[in-house]
Amino acid sequence: MTSVPPPAQPAEFWESRYRDSGRVWSGRPNELLVREASGLTPGTALDLGCGEGGDAVWLASRGWRVTGVDIAATALERAAAHAAEAGVGDRVAWERHELGESFPEGSFDLVSAHYLQSPVALDQRGVLRRAAAAVAPGGTLLLVLHAGWPSWQTEPPFDAEFPTLDGLLADLDLPAAEWTVETRETVRRASASPDGVDGHREDHVWRLRRGR
Structure with missing residues (x-):
């Protein structure tokens, strides 16, 4: 999340976030994805809010066939270049969606969403419910969200709600x-x-397994 004052439209905000700067993220996978997904059998994966593709490229390098989704076209362009450089461009499909307005079709053996939190409009509860619905029988739902502001953040830059461990599970109502x-x-x-x-x-961190 960022303290930049948000414009009215989410697509405008996130596109400018990437377009107006160089690389935003490190290109490395999120540590909690590595911890939670390393032991899973590769299959099909959906990476929601994929940004510049660090998680999707890591999954593809381990044998997954990945669909990476983001709202920002610039982020997806950088992600595709990253995948090509890593030699896994043929294992990742990139789709632009404003989640809450549209969602990828199909079901997946792994649906992963890391830090799907935003200073601009986002129906987080609705999106995560659709994420759960997209998990195939026997598949895994992996969610990682900030639990609060950093310890050094004395004045929050915008209003935000941070889900609790039990609260999110109640919202998903699985x-x-x-x-x-x-x-x-x-x-x-x-x-x-x-x-x-x-x-x-x-x-x-929540990792849930759907029964067969």
Whole structure:
């Protein structure tokens, strides 16, 4: 998330976020994706909010066939270039969606959404429910969301709601007979401010397995 004052339209905000700067992210996969997905059998994967493609490229390099989705065309262009450079361009399809307005078709063995949080309009609850519905029988839903502001953030730059571990599961309202919660955890990690102030940030992690 960012403290840049948001314009009215989400697509405009995120496109300008990428277009008006160089590479935004490191290109490496999220650590919690690596931790939670390394033991899964590769199949088809959906990466929601893929940004510049770090997670999607990592999954593809491990044998997954990936659909990477983002709202920003510039982010998807960079992601496709990253995949080509990594030699996995043929294993990833890139789709532009404004989630909440449109959603990829099909079902997937892994649906992953990391930090699908936004300072501009986003129907997070609706999107994550559709993410769960897109998980194939026997597949995995992996969600990682910020649990709050970083410890050094004394004045939040905008109003935000951070879901709790139990609150998100209640929002998803998944049938208990059909789903197994395999990970439900809060993880603390080091997080320095843009000015170099040391601190930490907490993330919530949910990994759920859909029954066959």
